[in-house]
Every structure is written in structure tokens, then in C-alpha cells.
Amino acid sequence: GPARRGEGRLGRVDFTPVPPNRRDAVVVPPGFRQDVVVRWGDPVLPGAPAFDAYRQTPEAAARQFGFNNDYVGLVELPRRSDRDRALLVVNHEYTTGTLMFPTGRYDAETQLRIEMQSHGMSVVTVERGQVAGSWRRVTPARARHNRRVTIDTAFRVTGPAAGDPRLRTAADPTGRRVLGTLNNCAGGTTPWGTVLSGEENVNQYFDASDGIPAEHAESFARYGITGEGRGWSAVDPRFDLSTEPHEAYRFGWIVELDPLSPGSAPRKHTMLGRFKHEGANISIARNGRAVAYLGDDERGDYLYKFVSRDRYDDSGRPRARAHNKTLLEHGTLFVARLTGDGTADGVYDGTGTWLPLTSDTTSYVPGMSVADVLLNTRLAADRRSPTRMDRPEDVEPNPVNGRVYAALTNNSGRGTAQPADEANPVTSSQTRPALGEPLVTQSGNRNGYVLELIPRGGDHASTTFTWNVLLVCGDPAAQETYFGGYDKSRVSPISCPDNVTFDPQGNLWVSTDGNVLGSNDGIFRVPVSGAERGRVQQFVTVPRGAEACGPLVTDGGRSLFFAVQHPGEITGATFEAPASTWPHTDDFPRPSVVVAYRSR
Ligand code: FEO
Numbered sequence: 001g002p003a004r005r006g007e008g009r010l011g012r013v014d015f016t017p018v019p020p021n022r023r024d025a026v027v028v029p030p031g032f033r034q035d036v037v038v039r040w041g042d043p044v045l046p047g048a049p050a051f052d053a054y055r056q057t058p059e060a061a062a063r064q065f066g067f068n069n070d071y072v073g074l075v076e077l078p079r080r081s082d083r084d085r086a087l088l089v090v091n092h093e094y095t096t097g098t099l100m101f102p103t104g105r106y107d108a109e110t111q112l113r114i115e116m117q118s119h120g121m122s123v124v125t126v127e128r129g130q131v132a133g134s135w136r137r138v139t140p141a142r143a144r145h146n147r148r149v150t151i152d153t154a155f156r157v158t159g160p161a162a163g164d165p166r167l168r169t170a171a172d173p174t175g176r177r178v179l180g181t182l183n184n185c186a187g188g189t190t191p192w193g194t195v196l197s198g199e200e201n202v203n204q205y206f207d208a209s210d211g212i213p214a215e216h217a218e219s220f221a222r223y224g225i226t227g228e229g230r231g232w233s234a235v236d237p238r239f240d241l242s243t244e245p246h247e248a249y250r251f252g253w254i255v256e257l258d259p260l261s262p263g264s265a266p267r268k269h270t271m272l273g274r275f276k277h278e279g280a281n282i283s284i285a286r287n288g289r290a291v292a293y294l295g296d297d298e299r300g301d302y303l304y305k306f307v308s309r310d311r312y313d314d315s316g317r318p319r320a321r322a323h324n325k326t327l328l329e330h331g332t333l334f335v336a337r338l339t340g341d342g343t344a345d346g347v348y349d350g351t352g353t354w355l356p357l358t359s360d361t362t363s364y365v366p367g368m369s370v371a372d373v374l375l376n377t378r379l380a381a382d383r384r385s386p387t388r389m390d391r392p393e394d395v396e397p398n399p400v401n402g403r404v405y406a407a408l409t410n411n412s413g414r415g416t417a418q419p420a421d422e423a424n425p426v427t428s429s430q431t432r433p434a435l436g437e438p439l440v441t442q443s444g445n446r447n448g449y450v451l452e453l454i455p456r457g458g459d460h461a462s463t464t465f466t467w468n469v470l471l472v473c474g475d476p477a478a479q480e481t482y483f484g485g486y487d488k489s490r491v492s493p494i495s496c497p498d499n500v501t502f503d504p505q506g507n508l509w510v511s512t513d514g515n516v517l518g519s520n521d522g523i524f525r526v527p528v529s530g531a532e533r534g535r536v537q538q539f540v541t542v543p544r545g546a547e548a549c550g551p552l553v554t555d556g557g558r559s560l561f562f563a564v565q566h567p568g569e570i571t572g573a574t575f576e577a578p579a580s581t582w583p584h585t586d587d588f589p590r591p592s593v594v595v596a597y598r599s600r
């Protein structure tokens with residue numbers, strides 16, 4: 001019959017949850033469809049060659065869609081004539097050579113150079129398809145905003161630490177111009193139409209095996225910059241810390257890309273601190289300040305937030321956008337301490353404080369300068385005794401209810417390396433070795449949880465909040481699990497929450513990475529208010545070996561974009577013997593961005 005208003009809105013529709021499965025497919029509920037929008041290797045820039053796994057070159061990779069798509073943002077174009085188009089902005093977190101290259105086909109250096117160019121970000125123009133909620137990519141020749149950000153793209157360093165001696169290298173004596181961005185994980189789209197991206201596990205790119213200067217030892221140890229790297233130092237000496245130790249300080253930031261300005265230099269914002277940034281999500285506080293919520297994804301690391309000095313300008317005046325693009329350069333960086341109120345009330349909950357670390361002019365950490373705090377944020381935070389969390393992933397404010405949701409993905413060391421507390425209560429959890437097998441008990445927090453933070457007075461600029469553990473993830477049959485008080489016999493199992501987003505009704509959407517219940521990873525819808533609060537329902541499963549990333553409900557709630565990252569990545573898998581061939585356009589897997597929508 002004819003489409004009715006509101007039909008197909010993902011926040012409103014009833015759907016039959018996708019059951020746990022091990023299929024080599026993207027599975028969505030009956031009545032929905034999903035299309036691949038863009039795959040690893042698809043041309044992004046005009047003139048880019050068609051992808052050929054057997055004839056890859058670094059030059060081609062720099063013009064094609066990168067590997068291992070993670071964050072997915074969608075930015076509207078300002079012109080009315082472009083209203084059926086938008087810019088998809090995607091992170092490329094890391095590469096896995098054994099899944100990218102036919103064995104023995106390329107020499108080691110060529111392979112590394114291709115991998116280096118397959119990192120970074122992509123901007124891909126998309127347009128609406130025939131069915132409401134569907135989207136497809138626009139051919140590069142018709143897409144003037146398309147862009148690849150690679151290891152060679154020049155970034156401008158902003159904020160108080162820009163130009164610090166520790167950011168200066170032989171290639172950049174100013175300490176203000178960095179080539180490339182690495183390990184871009186999650187992110188956020190700002191109210192002013194730019195995209196923030198978190199440089200996460202950047203430690204893995206640097207070679208410390210030839211020794212490091214003693215003055216950097218404490219910092220590098222705290223950041224895990226202790227290994228041999230990924231061989232990149234053989235191709236580019238800046239990744240050799242024995243000769244260029246400062247290069248490591250030039251990564252681990254939140255970067256900001258303006259997709260509407262394809263020629264503009266993206267920026268690295270020192271004011272938001274340096275750690276294993278999962279991502280950054282902005283809310284505008286009541287007083288007009290931009291507030292960014294941040295997570296440091298490491299076992300026992302911290303939740304952070306930034307509050308800008310200056311106010312967001314929503315006037316639409318010509319200069320407003322340029323002003324808003326400076327908001328992340330001045331302000332105050334905080335780290336979170338959570339205090340439980342005891343478990344006698346039957347709920348994991350309590351109060352919290354945002355502890356200031358530094359403003360752009362004043363450090364609040366004795367013995368550390370502003371730049372010290374921003375360059376070695378973990379060391380600074382350690383001195384304020386914040387709460388050690390179970391791997392903070394996405395932290396995002398819900399625009400409907402004003403509360404903030406943090407995915408804490410897991411922590412095998414909870415109860416041992418880190419003692420339990422009320423905000424990190426799980427020291428024993430049930431997992432499933434394989435689908436259909438019984439649950440087994442393991443130490444630590446294996447399935448993760450979702451934390452709900454409630455800023456005092458609903459004010460994101462407030463330095464205090466209350467909190468509760470909304471979801472203790474896992475199989476609902478496991479004793480330790482908790483689904484916001486909802487009936488556990490009526491929810492989907494969920495394991496290892498990673499990215500979060502919201503639909504226009506304010507429902508939480510959660511994607512997972514590392515499911516230990518025997519099923520593929522996926523995406524879940526979770527109401528957070530009313531009688532349905534905590535009703536976890538699985539909406540997507542992704543193929544074998546993949547994690548689900550970057551869910552984004554957009555287009556008035558008609559479209560769910562998400563990234564299928566590392567399909568087929570299981571131990572021992574190779575290009576010739578993959579664990580997946582999704583999206584089934586080749587005989588090897590290709591990380592891809594997908595859009596799901598109502599088909600009837
Ligand atoms: Fe790249 Fe924390 O996930």
C-alpha cells in the first residue's frame with residue numbers, strides 16, 4: 001500500500017530481532033533491506049583506477065576507499081540543489097596484510113606502502129536511492145567533495161601544545177604540521193558540520209626496538225609505545241623512535257576534518273588531550289559552550305570531557321562556521337571520577353565528578369605544564385585518581401534526553417589488575433565457546449556494559465553528574481546480566497558494546513566488537529525511557545570475523561548506516577583461505593559501508 005507518514009522510521013517500527021548466528025552475511029530483520037554503499041578499493045577520487053587485488057599500488061590506494069572502515073558520519077551539503085546528496089565521512093582504522101594481498105604477490109616494501117595509504121579517512125558523496133532510506137555512492141567524476149586523507153595529508157596542529165618542542169621533528173621544526181592520521185577509530189559529527197575522528201592505537205606504528213631517549217621512557221611506557229612497530233620504520237624513518245622520538249607525540253589526538261572544504265587542512269586538536277582516543281562527540285551546553293565527550297580505550301583507562309571557552313554561534317552568519325571551527329582550541333579538559341552509593345539499593349549507580357586537568361592557560365596538575373598535561377594526558381590524569389574503567393569506547397550524548405551513554409567494551413582484568421567498584425562491578429562473566437554450547441564462567445568483565453551519565457541539571461557544562469549502569473551485557477540467561485530492569489526473557493544477547501548512536505526518538509543504538517557468546521557481532525536498538533527501557537533487540541548481524549562499527553541513524557530515521565570492519569579476520573585466515581568472502585563480489589572479503597532501510 002501507499003507509504004504512510006512515519007512508516008519505516010527505525011526508532012518507531014516493530015521488528016523481529018535477528019537471532020544470534022554465524023552466517024557469512026549481513027542479516028537484517030524481515031521487512032528491511034541492506035545495500036553495500038562503498039567497499040575497500042572502490043574509487044573515491046576522479047581518475048582512480050578500478051580495484052584489482054592483484055594489481056594494487058600505493059598510488060591507486062591513495063585514491064581508493066581505504067581498508068577497515070570504522071566511523072561513519074553523514075554531512076549535509078548546504079546547497080538546495082544538493083538536497084538529495086550528502087557526504088559520507090569514514091575512518092580507515094588499520095590494515096591486515098594477510099587479508100589484503102595474495103600471498104607472495106608483492107614485495108614487502110610495496111605491501112607496506114599500500115597499507116600506509118589504506119589508512120586515514122575517506123569522504124564519499126552519496127545520493128538517495130529509489131526506495132526511501134536507501135543511498136548509493138555517486139561516481140567520483142560527479143563528486144567534487146570526494147577526498148582521501150592519507151599518511152601524506154598535511155594536518156595543522158592547534159591548541160596550547162601546538163609548536164611544543166616535543167612536537168618538533170627534523171621534517172617539521174615548527175611542531176605544527178603533521179603528515180597523516182593513524183588508527184582512526186570512532187568519531188563524531190559536530191553541530192557545525194565537521195567530523196571528529198579519534199587516533200586510537202597509534203603506539204603500534206612506532207619502532208622502539210633500537211632504544212628510545214630516557215626522557216621519553218615514562219611516557220612511552222604509559223602509552224604502550226614499546227614494540228617494534230609494523231615495519232613502517234623501514235619505509236619511512238620517522239617511525240623509528242631511536243632517531244625521531246617526537247614523532248610519537250604527533251599521533252594520539254582528536255582530528256577534525258571539514259568535508260565541505262575539500263582543500264582545507266584537517267586539524268589535530270591538542271586541547272582535547274592525547275591518549276588512545278576512541279572518538280569525540282559534541283553537545284552544546286545550555287551556556288553555549290561546546291562539550292566533547294571522550295574515551296580512552298585501554299583496560300583501566302578513563303572517561304574524559306572537554307568544555308570550550310567560547311560559545312557556539314548558531315546564528316548562521318557568514319563568520320559563524322569559521323568561529324565554530326575554533327571551539328576545540330580553547331577550554332578545559334576534565335577526567336571522570338565515579339563514586340558508587342552502595343549496592344544495597346540493588347542498582348549499580350552513584351555520583352560523579354569531572355576533575356579538571358588543564359585549561360588552555362592553567363594546568364590543574366601540580367608539576368605539569370599545560371603542554372605536559374595535553375601531551376601526556378594519561379600521566380596527568382593518573383595524578384587525579386579518576387576511575388579506572390573497562391575500556392571506554394564511544395561516549396555520546398543523547399540529543400533527546402540529554403543523558404550521556406558510554407560503551408565500556410570489556411576488561412578481562414577487572415577483579416584482578418583492576419579491583420571492582422560499583423561503576424565497574426563485573427569480575428566474573430559468562431561466555432559461550434560456540435553457538436549452541438553451554439555458557440561457561442570466566443574471570444573479569446567479558447561482555448562489557450553501557451553506562452548512563454546524567455549531567456547535573458541536564459547541563460553538559462556541569463562538573464558533577466549521577467550515573468547508573470544501564471546494561472550489564474551478556475547472555476540474558478547469565479546471572480550477572482542486567483538490561484535496565486527490562487524482562488530478561490525478552491531481550492537479545494549482547495556482548496562487547498563499542499559504538500553508540502541515537503535515533504530521532506532517542507533510542508540508543510549499539511554496535512559490538514568481539515562478541516564472546518558464539519555469535520557474529522552486530523547492532524542493537526535499545527529504548528532508554530519508559531516501559532521499554534533496556535529492551536535490547538538485535539537489528540543487524542555482520543559477517544564472520546567482522547565487527548560492526550559506526551552505526552548512524554539518519555535521514556529522519558529512515559536509514560541506518562554502518563561499517564562492516566575486518567570481515568573474515570579470524571586467527572589463521574589468509575587472502576587465499578579467508579573466513580569470509582563478504583560482500584561476495586570477490587573471492588576474498590572487503591570491508592564495506594552498508595545502509596539498511598525498510599523495504600515495505
Ligand atoms: Fe578501535 Fe576502541 O576500538
Ligand code: CA
Pocket residue numbers: 340341342343344345346347348349350422
Ligand atoms: Ca547503588
Ligand code: CA
Pocket residue numbers: 185186278393498499513
Ligand atoms: Ca571502536
Ligand code: CA
Pocket residue numbers: 393409498513
Ligand atoms: Ca573496538
